[in-house]
Amino acid sequence: MNDSLHLILSYLRGIWRYRWFIHLIAWPICIGGWVFVYSLPDKYESSARVFVDTESVLRPLLKGLTVRTDFAEDVRLVTNTLLSRPNIEKIVAMNDLDLNIESPSQEEQLYKKLEKTITVKNARYKPNLYTITYVNENPVVAKNVVQSLLTLLMESSLGDSRKDADLAQKFLNKQIQIYEEKLRLAEDKLKEFKRKNIGLMPNDNKGYFERLQVATKDLEKAELELREEKNRRDELRRQQAGEEPSVGITSFSVLNNSKDSDAGLTTSYDARLKELQNKLDDLLLTYTSRHPDAVNVKNLIVRVEQQREKELEKLRSARAASVVEEEDINNNPVYQRVRIALGEADANVAALQVRVAAFKKRVSDFKESVNTVPQVEAELKRLNRDYEIHKQNYESLVSRRESALISEQAERSGDNIKFRLIEPPILPVDPVGPKRLLFSAAVLIGGIAAGVLFALFLSQLKPTIDNRKDVRAFLELPMLGAVSMVWSDRQIVKNRLEAISFGLVLLVLITAFGGYVAFYKYLPNIIS
Amino acid sequence: MSSIEKYIDKLGKEGNGQDDKEVPGEKFANGQSRGGRIQEKKSYENNSTNAGHVTINLAKLQASGILTPDQTSGRLVDEFRAIKRPILNQAFNSQLPSEGNNNLVMVTSSFPNEGKTFNSISLAMSIVMEMDYTVLLVEADLAKPSILRYMGIDDPSKGLTSLLNGDETNLSNVILQTNISKLNLLPAGGSHANSYELIASSGMKNLVKELSSRYDDRVIIFDSPPLLSCNDAVVLSNLVGQTILIVESGKTERSAIIDAIGRLESNQNIGVVLNKNIGGAKSTYGYYGS
Numbered sequence: 015m016n017d018s019l020h021l022i023l024s025y026l027r028g029i030w031r032y033r034w035f036i037h038l039i040a041w042p043i044c045i046g047g048w049v050f051v052y053s054l055p056d057k058y059e060s061s062a063r064v065f066v067d068t069e070s071v072l073r074p075l076l077k078g079l080t081v082r083t084d085f086a087e088d089v090r091l092v093t094n095t096l097l098s099r100p101n102i103e104k105i106v107a108m109n110d111l112d113l114n115i116e117s118p119s120q121e122e123q124l125y126k127k128l129e130k131t132i133t134v135k136n137a138r139y140k141p142n143l144y145t146i147t148y149v150n151e152n153p154v155v156a157k158n159v160v161q162s163l164l165t166l167l168m169e170s171s172l173g174d175s176r177k178d179a180d181l182a183q184k185f186l187n188k189q190i191q192i193y194e195e196k197l198r199l200a201e202d203k204l205k206e207f208k209r210k211n212i213g214l215m216p217n218d219n220k221g222y223f224e225r226l227q228v229a230t231k232d233l234e235k236a237e238l239e240l241r242e243e244k245n246r247r248d249e250l251r252r253q254q255a256g257e258e259p260s261v262g263i264t265s266f267s268v269l270n271n272s273k274d275s276d277a278g279l280t281t282s283y284d285a286r287l288k289e290l291q292n293k294l295d296d297l298l299l300t301y302t303s304r305h306p307d308a309v310n311v312k313n314l315i316v317r318v319e320q321q322r323e324k325e326l327e328k329l330r331s332a333r334a335a336s337v338v339e340e341e342d343i344n345n346n347p348v349y350q351r352v353r354i355a356l357g358e359a360d361a362n363v364a365a366l367q368v369r370v371a372a373f374k375k376r377v378s379d380f381k382e383s384v385n386t387v388p389q390v391e392a393e394l395k396r397l398n399r400d401y402e403i404h405k406q407n408y409e410s411l412v413s414r415r416e417s418a419l420i421s422e423q424a425e426r427s428g429d430n431i432k433f434r435l436i437e438p439p440i441l442p443v444d445p446v447g448p449k450r451l452l453f454s455a456a457v458l459i460g461g462i463a464a465g466v467l468f469a470l471f472l473s474q475l476k477p478t479i480d481n482r483k484d485v486r487a488f489l490e491l492p493m494l495g496a497v498s499m500v501w502s503d504r505q506i507v508k509n510r511l512e513a514i515s516f517g518l519v520l521l522v523l524i525t526a527f528g529g530y531v532a533f534y535k536y537l538p539n540i541i542s
Numbered sequence: 543m544s545s546i547e548k549y550i551d552k553l554g555k556e557g558n559g560q561d562d563k564e565v566p567g568e569k570f571a572n573g574q575s576r577g578g579r580i581q582e583k584k585s586y587e588n589n590s591t592n593a594g595h596v597t598i599n600l601a602k603l604q605a606s607g608i609l610t611p612d613q614t615s616g617r618l619v620d621e622f623r624a625i626k627r628p629i630l631n632q633a634f635n636s637q638l639p640s641e642g643n644n645n646l647v648m649v650t651s652s653f654p655n656e657g658k659t660f661n662s663i664s665l666a667m668s669i670v671m672e673m674d675y676t677v678l679l680v681e682a683d684l685a686k687p688s689i690l691r692y693m694g695i696d697d698p699s700k701g702l703t704s705l706l707n708g709d710e711t712n713l714s715n716v717i718l719q720t721n722i723s724k725l726n727l728l729p730a731g732g733s734h735a736n737s738y739e740l741i742a743s744s745g746m747k748n749l750v751k752e753l754s755s756r757y758d759d760r761v762i763i764f765d766s767p768p769l770l771s772c773n774d775a776v777v778l779s780n781l782v783g784q785t786i787l788i789v790e791s792g793k794t795e796r797s798a799i800i801d802a803i804g805r806l807e808s809n810q811n812i813g814v815v816l817n818k819n820i821g822g823a824k825s826t827y828g829y830y831g832s
Binding site for chain 2 (some may be wrong): 031050482492496499500
């Protein structure tokens with residue numbers, strides 16, 4: 015610590031040694047600097063405040079980005095959008111800022127300068143509130159540039175998004191057209207196909223093999239029914255063609271004992287004959303057939319049978335000969351019913367036969383087209399699927415277009431929210447800069463500092479010895495001792511005077527500064 | 543007590559009241575060593591009729607800030623006490639081999655006005671306050687001698703120059719006694735153009751030899767010209783045993799000092815004294831004594 019203190023002190027002593035150089039440097043710097051500061055042209059600032067809904071302005075820009083950036087980023091984005099090269103060129107053109115430009119590099123410089131000096135800031139707690147400022151030596155230019163910026167902002171916020179929306183609309187429309195076409199084609203294809211393969215179209219969405227099964231079953235059923243009906247008919251025919259119908263008499267015995275032609279014929283001897291038969295059976299149970307009772311009965315039975323036969327002959331011939339007998343038969347209601355039933359049965363059989371034939375054909379057709387039907391089904395499926403897909407796309411495009419239309423409507427109606435002018439730029443009357451007071455103070459301090467530094471520099475250029483360490487280090491000789499400075503009274507006075515004069519000069523410098531500031535501040539008042 | 547001794551006493555009382563011991567002068571002339579006892583050199587010089595006696599204006603010295611023997615305490619006193627100690631050790635007690643001229647001390651600097659004369663006179667005064675030693679202060683800056691001026695003594699016409707160019711042959715005629723009993727002066731005796739040649743002459747060599755060997759409790763201090771101004775000091779440094787380099791603290795350029803040192807022979811005993819030191823470390827921590 016002691017060492018560094020000593021070091022600092024030795025620096026100070028060095029500076030003091032060259033103290034008049036401080037003035038030598040400081041005075042020209044200060045005077046020159048003050049003159050320069052005075053000569054700086056006044057700068058006027060014009061600013062406008064706008065409310066920008068960055069959501070809507072930036073949303074088209076941020077399309078695709080899912081991360082919502084923070085507001086500082088917003089400012090930067092807005093600034094970059096606003097101060098893009100085309101915008102700046104427009105501003106330059108609008109305000110005739112390029113009248114003095116002769117070369118492209120100058121132009122470039124101008125653009126760069128504008129880019130730097132137009133500031134877009136937003137208030138910290140009101141992030142949507144932006145302040146656009148521009149500083150220029152000409153107050154009118156300042157105001158106009160800000161005004162043109164506002165105009166650009168308005169135009170761009172209106173124009174760009176609308177352009178976007180239009181493009182989107184056009185695109186959607188085109189796509190919808192394309193898909194409409196596709197859909198129509200698919201529909202047509204489907205129709206054509208259905209038409210060509212009408213017979214093979216599935217019913218109730220049943221597949222080929224299912225249908226084959228169904229057809230086979232149907233066939234079987236129909237065949238069964240046909241058989242049944244046939245049987246019924248035959249039966250009925252038998253009933254009708256053979257014998258007279260008898261009410262209440264079972265035709266059992268008659269049918270059993272006689273041939274077909276005897277069917278329905280009855281004689282008076284039938285009952286007796288039955289009786290005798292029964293008697294005989296009884297006898298035969300207890301006695302053999304050689305028993306005299308049995309023989310008697312047997313002879314009786316033969317005699318009755320002969321009589322019956324004769325009667326039967328008579329009946330037969332009677333029936334065969336005359337119609338009256340048939341009428342009798344026909345008049346029998348049962349017989350009539352049988353005849354009706356037979357008619358029906360005939361008809362049914364015929365119908366069923368037709369049905370069976372049809373089913374048979376169907377089954378055989380199926381069996382023939384074992385290969386083609388599944389193919390057709392597959393093709394149909396494919397066509398259907400295509401159609402469905404096209405249909406879906408088409409529908410989604412249409413709905414998207416509708417929603418785009420709706421959102422555009424919404425945006426359009428909300429345009430005045432997107433960008434609102436809060437404070438228009440005014441024509442500045444008082445200059446905002448340069449900060450002359452600050453600058454001249456800086457010049458003063460800088461000049462003195464430069465002087466001090468120069469003095470220090472000089473002292474370091476010509477270093478001296480002023481302590482034991484230096485003696486040892488640089489001279490490499492033993493130090494016998496140090497003798498302190500002895501000031502004579504005259505010398506002391508001289509020293510004091512000299513220091514005072516130095517201080518006075520410094521004071522003069524500072525007073526000059528004060529005078530300059532006062533002069534500058536009050537000169538306009540004096541003049542005006 | 544012989545008349546001589548009485549005379550000596552009288553002289554002694556005029557000075558600063560140093561105790562004198564009388565010794566027959568002749569024996570001094572033969573250069574007998576007397577050890578560390580106080581010796582009366584005046585007896586030697588008393589043999590001549592032309593021994594000059596001057597009065598040093600102590601007030602004037604004090605006004606210039608130079609140390610005077612009546613100061614017994616104070617910063618300057620302490621500083622020179624520190625400075626003279628190694629010089630005296632080197633001169634009288636050193637174990638190092640020497641050529642016998644270690645009691646010859648040259649005070650020089652790199653540039654003029656660094657404080658050689660100030661330091662020479664102060665050093666002389668400080669050594670005079672010693673119990674054991676005496677001082678002969680020589681104005682060796684033949685071009686610009688300043689010791690007598692500081693002391694307020696009129697410049698006598700004869701001095702070192704006259705010795706060297708043969709105008710004077712008797713040393714005793716030239717050496718001045720002062721009101722300080724232990725301090726004698728050898729003035730330059732008027733400025734001379736080719737001081738360099740004078741100092742480089744064999745006459746100087748002989749004189750120096752004689753001066754150093756005559757009294758071995760005497761320190762001879764040469765107030766020389768600056769090293770960089772002329773070459774006298776370089777020559778002189780070859781004749782003396784010790785060289786003190788005065789450096790003006792914080793003013794003399796380091797490179798110049800190194801330059802000056804470079805001019806001296808490498809086998810010189812050189813010591814540095816920082817003069818006009820401002821704001822150095824505290825050299826005293828209060829005072830001791832009164």
